[in-house]
Amino acid sequence: MAAANIASTGIVLEVLTRDNYLDWSVLVKNYLIGKNLWHKIVEGDLDRRDDSWESKNGQALHAIQISCGHYTLRQIRNFETAQDAWNHLKADFNEDLKAEHHDIEKGGFQSEIDLFHVALKKDVWNDAIIFIRNDGDIISKKSSSNGWTSLHVAVDSGHDKIMKELVKMGALLTEKDWEGYTPFALAVKSTNDIKIVDWMLNQGGNGLLEMKIKADDDKGDIPLLLAAAKGHKEMTRFLFSKTPSAILHDNKCYYAAKLLSHCIHVEIFGKC
Numbered sequence: 672m673a674a675a676n677i678a679s680t681g682i683v684l685e686v687l688t689r690d691n692y693l694d695w696s697v698l699v700k701n702y703l704i705g706k707n708l709w710h711k712i713v714e715g716d717l718d719r720r721d722d723s724w725e726s727k728n729g730q731a732l733h734a735i736q737i738s739c740g741h742y743t744l745r746q747i748r749n750f751e752t753a754q755d756a757w758n759h760l761k762a763d764f765n766e767d768l769k770a771e772h773h774d775i776e777k778g779g780f781q782s783e784i785d786l787f788h789v790a791l792k793k794d795v796w797n798d799a800i801i802f803i804r805n806d807g808d809i810i811s812k813k814s815s816s817n818g819w820t821s822l823h824v825a826v827d828s829g830h831d832k833i834m835k836e837l838v839k840m841g842a843l844l845t846e847k848d849w850e851g852y853t854p855f856a857l858a859v860k861s862t863n864d865i866k867i868v869d870w871m872l873n874q875g876g877n878g879l880l881e882m883k884i885k886a887d888d889d890k891g892d893i894p895l896l897l898a899a900a901k902g903h904k905e906m907t908r909f910l911f912s913k914t915p916s917a918i919l920h921d922n923k924c925y926y927a928a929k930l931l932s933h934c935i936h937v938e939i940f941g942k943c
Contacts, residue, residue, distance in 0.1 A: 747760065822838070829861075834867075853879060
């Protein structure tokens, strides 16, 4: 059985196993770089317009395939690009990537959602897209620990490009986690980037301004209060200009009074 794991390709010392991914990937990557089969073939944007792309893709895909054992080959034999095959193996075998799931959901089972969220958090879109291709609904599925969707992860990690791609694919800015936070609420709480928050409002609608997040009282907080509590002065002013006054005056001006208290505490003066 041990002999079956010995590679005779001259590319790797042994075929890919659960225990040797890091060494295996270094050898295969170096081989592909040496053959000019890495950039724009496996890594980066694929340049299919290049007349040599199809040939180079075939060579790179073949090199990856023959460096795998029979069982692993069955996982990637239907992939048409070397990039897809490489990213699939990386997502499935890379223990460093899998270990990072504890940053999102500590102590839990390494589910597909966990690994997908890890790829998003690490800004590895090529890995994340493999999960989406296998299960398009995964972009809206929630982590069992905190109820985060892919958008929550992308927003919390500050990956605006990934967030926009997910929205294009149908991810909803109105999805709430277990505490009532939408991705929009996370954004206004964690950043002073008015441009991206304005973009989210244009995509998700002004209803995002009214969605309540759990608070110490039974009335909850609105996004404007989250920004004010964090001392985000420009964000607070921006959201104040967007939030309907009827919301602030509701419940005997409850939110208006709470906003005033926050603004005084963090010294936000002027229009607010």
